[in-house]
Amino acid sequence: MADAPTGLAEQYDDMLQQREASTLGMWTFLATEVLFFGGLFLSYTIYRHAYSDAFAEAGRHVKIVYGTINTALLLTSSLTMSLAIHAAQSGRQRALLGFLAATMFLGCCFLGVKGLEYKSDIDEHLVPGAQFQHGLPAQAQIFWFLYWVTTGVHSLHLLVGIGALGVIAWMARKGKFSAAYHNPVVMSGLYWHFVDVIWVWLYALFYLVNRH
Amino acid sequence: MIRTEVQIVPRKTYVGVWVVLMLLLALNCGLAEVDLGPFNLVASLTIAFAQALLMLVYLMHARYETTLTRLFVAVGFIWLLIMFDLTLSDYLTRGGLPGTLRDSWKHGAWPTATHKMDSP
């Protein structure tokens, strides 16, 4: 395999086969992620159905401003991620680096805003437990428990995404990618977009409950 | 071996999708402030669905992939439906037969067990 193009692993015959395999692998992984979050969405559905009043009550305390800013940040980061992929596909290395940096920056902004939001949630005693805000029904704690776990797991995914993009950016700096080989950029892009897809649902389920 | 290369999606598609996504976000946020009764939930979930679909189809290139890959895109969501469907078949039919089923779990009528919450 001395004349194999750079980036082709030995178990593949050609780049197309390798690309299709990793695309299929990534989507399989994303399917597992759908079901991973699915357990939370199912729990949410069951309890919202059972305790709609308590959920409406609890949902009034979610900070929609933070949530909306964060949604906008993530949607924009998806744009920059797509543009990074476009840059990689057309072999523009500087643009690739720039868009990757922008994507990571937007991701960090998201986490920053999320931190501020968490802080004000804590200040308002919205953490389930003995200190939980008085005056809310007991089942409101279920809503807030789900809020913390779901957004927490989502933030963790975003953190992983930022780390992955960091590695990709480092590889890009080293000149590992070209118009012919840039598969890792596309794969990490899929992951990044997916984390965004999950967030869109979180936004609808946790932030838009009973606003009016 | 020469096989077809990847189709590069033009940048204006990405930008266009982003504009639509942001508009949908504004719509979602705005609709939530209006009282539509039960349709608030329907509206917000429909918009979320539209946004997710746009991202899957254009940003994540589901549209440009092989049938096999598209099937794999769908499969996670189909399985989610199975999980929802059969679990709800339990929850939505509870309490149907008086005397044989309890629906008390909804109303917090559980026997209060001595709970170890306070112990570290």
Next chain:
Amino acid sequence: MKTTMPQTVTPEIPNPPQRLLSYFEDGGQTLGSWLLTTDHKRIGILYLYSILVFFVIAAIAAAMMRMELLTPAGDMVTSQTYNKLFTMHGTLMVWFFLIPSIPSVLGNFLVPLMLGARDLAFPKLNLLSWYLFNLGGLLALYAVAFGGVDTGWTFYEPYSSAFSNSHVVTMIAGVFVAGFSSILTGLNFIVSIHKLRAPGLTWFKLPLFLWSTYATSIILVLATPVLAMTLVLVATEKIWGLGIFDPKLGGDPVLFQHLFWFYSHPAVYVMILPGMGVISELITCFSRKPIFGYHFVAFSSVAIALIGFFVWGHHMFVSSQSVYAGLVFSLLSYLVAVPSAIKVFNWTMTLYRGRIHFDTPMLYALAFIGLFMVGGLTGLFLAALGFDVHVHGTYFVVAHFHYIMVGGMVTAFLGGLHYWWPKITGRLYPENLGRLAALIIFIGFNVTFLPQFVVGYLGMPRRYHAYAPEFQIFNVMSSAGASILGIGYLLPLIYLIWSLKNGKKAPPNPWKATGLEWQTPSPPPKQNFAQTPIVTQKPYQYSPEIEEELIHG
């Protein structure tokens, strides 16, 4: 079909100039060459070592339980210790032995060979999955060694979070990590089977082992994440002190059961489907006949995997789920019997008028069919709403799933291990000892678990260290059988290790079997094949009349 030699055609290689180094020799025998390997064959062997350790530990727990149950009084261990013993036995056996047994050991070794590929699609992920598996295993062992867990392998809420004082969180962390190992293995197999098939190897030329591995992988990939999230919720609930399954807040513990069994019922099929794949290979090879109804056997694997996702509620008939849901789940559970029965019928039809050779792997295969039928049919009893209420939580259930998991999966694993042992190690095992061990295992197994059907039907509940005196005779039989079974399992362990140094050198195809894995030297070279094979014919082109004299010729 008149040909007697393998029907999948390898391009003629006029005696390659030098012999390719086997995967043992290539890369050396240093510790690093094993621990950092990305060769699927070496990773398969690493898995074999790991699961063996867990099997032995879990078997010791079982032995202690059987000793305790010799007498009706709970006199050997306390009830608390007994709880920890059966939890340890269940958790280790399910997640650290059965689930990885055939997929991760034989699957890892065989999938690329059967595909005619050089490796799996993602070799590094494959190695990572072994490390994750061991990390999870170490966490589980830590939980066992430093206090144990007493919840049973199911971690039922609210006991596991609110009441149990044992190391639930550590154990959950172990299972969680091991779950990712399963996901990565499944993902690797799915992509490999889709994308790395040799030229000409279409779906309907695939060996049936690959069909069942594919079906298993679907389950691993789509069910395991739900378990992962459920365990996260339980652990959070335990650490936090309250959570969404907590009745005190209005939470529903039955929701935990839904989520848990959405994973765990399909996972039960992970613990039998790969075994069915192995049996399909063995039956056809040792009957010297093409498998009867190839397409039916292939699709029944996929059908079992799919329907397996629709039946989880049959574990919850007495959990206070809605009776309507119970009816639906009961009906759907009956459906799983259809593809399972299709398999048994097809295996039987393959035997019909075949030239049957009673080599060790075939003995295991025949044992599998019988034991699986008992396990499967009693499964139908349990799927019946009314009957299940009577025997729920009794030894009837214990006997049923041991017939599937031990009588089915472990038997198939041993059969497969013997069958592919010459390919894996390049050595033959002693045939007579092999047959003797298979016989001892079959007898020991039935003596152990058949009485449990009876005692369960009579009403002896599972998971207690003391029981009513009238059940003693059955328990003594069971414990005696377990000792026989123990000896049966010890034998292969000894002679297989012995054969590594002293066994006869294996030819490339000792069974005169079809299939790509037999067309490369034993043990195979690192790249599996000197040249990528081209497949032109259907699998299992055995011909009983001509091959009679060849098999032991």
